[in-house]
Amino acid sequence: MTLPPVDIVLIGRNEGARLVAGLASVLADGTARQVVYVDSGSTDDSVAEAVRAGATVVQLDMSMPFTAARARNEGFAALEAPELVQFIDGDCTLVPGYLEKARAFLAEHRRIGMVTGWRSEIHRNASLYNQLADFEWHRPAGEIMACGGDMLVRAKAFRAVGGFDPSVIAAEDDEFCTRLRKAGWQLHRIPEDMTRHDADTHRFSQWWKRAIRTGHGFAQVNALHPDYFATECRRVMIYGALLPLVFVAGLMIYLPVALLALAAYAFNYARTTQGLIREGLREGEAMRHASLITLSKIPNMIGLATYHWRKRRNAQMRIIEYK
Structure with a gap:
């Protein structure tokens, strides 16, 4: 069976x-027919390095608000007659052999519009934040509802749903996947290593900003698709807004109420820890991860509120950078 060609779109900034x-990993793999790099206003040597590697370079017009969704769309538009397109973030390397397995899978399953694999952190133990990201990437294989930005997509499916929504500044991959599913396509994760990611997150402030961005993504995608991220938004409202208000009110009015709010956080932390242990993390690591997951509802709430404040004022949805 002749397999359809695969083209690559990498996006990045500095x-x-x-x-x-x-770029080296993509070229070494040898499967890709076309390689397009989309640059979002880099001030380092990114464009020169992409040209040197032989990639087609697209430089975004930075007079317009940048989003990863817009970058991926422009990368797709620069391809000539694509059939299968592998999107990769610029801080990732491609695992050798993955593209062959992924495109063979799509060739065998015509109803599947997108396939992804496993992403892992290159420097997993360099920081707690990298560990947390690595754990988030490794989700079960099989039919899925959504995935991150590294994905192999049928060009026909991409065109049918109009590509990524360039107005979505975070969780744009979830939003894109949601429209794929609503259009009748199935999405699948195969049990294969796909990309290695370099989160390069070593400071609490970086993690905090990333969590704010995540909350913004929850709110914006939920506004577009009320059936998606509904649980996440409810959880953020409870642990990021309601319980803090109850705690403060309890301190001012009736101390046992404040203690009750703290008990709710303690219960959530314990339940999260046990869940992470059941999923395979060692106890000490699970406890540290659970601390960040429990705390994350506060910056998530800031992101959620930021989205609704922007929407109320009809302001531009600008990206929230954490690196």
Whole structure:
């Protein structure tokens, strides 16, 4: 069976050595027919390195608000007659052999519009934040509702839903996947290593900003698709807004109420820890991860509120950078 060609779209901004490694991994794999790099206003040597590697370079018009969704769309538009397109973030490297397995899977399953694999962290133990990201990436294989930005998509499916929504500044991959499913396509994760990611997150402030961005994504995608991220938004409202208000009110009016709010957080932390242990994390690591997951509802709430404040004022949805 002749397999359809695969084209690559990488997106990035000031990724430096990470982009060089990503381009090298794609070229070394040898499967890709076309390689397009979309640059979002880099001030380092990213564009020059992409040209040197032989990629077609698209430089976004930075007079317009940048989003990863817009970058992926412009990368797709620069391809000539694509059939299968692998999107990769510029801070990732491609695992050798993955593209062959992924495109063979799509060739065998015509109703599947998108396939993804497993992403992992290159420097998993460099920080707690990297560990948490690595755990988030490794989800079960099989039919899925959505995935992150590294994905192999049928060009026909991409065109049918109009690509990514360029107005979505975070969780744009979830929003895109939701429209694919609503259009009748199935999405699948195969049990294969796909990409290695370099989160390069070492400071609490970076993690905090990333969590704010996540909350913004929850709110914006939920506004577009009320059936998606509904649970996440409810959880953020409870643990990021309601319980803090109850705690403060209890301190001012009746102390046992404040203690009750703290008990709710303690219960949530314990339940999260046990859940992470059941999923395979060692106890100490699970406890540390659970601390961040429990705390994350506060910055998530800031992101959720930011989205609704922007929407109320009809303001532009600008990206929230954490690196």
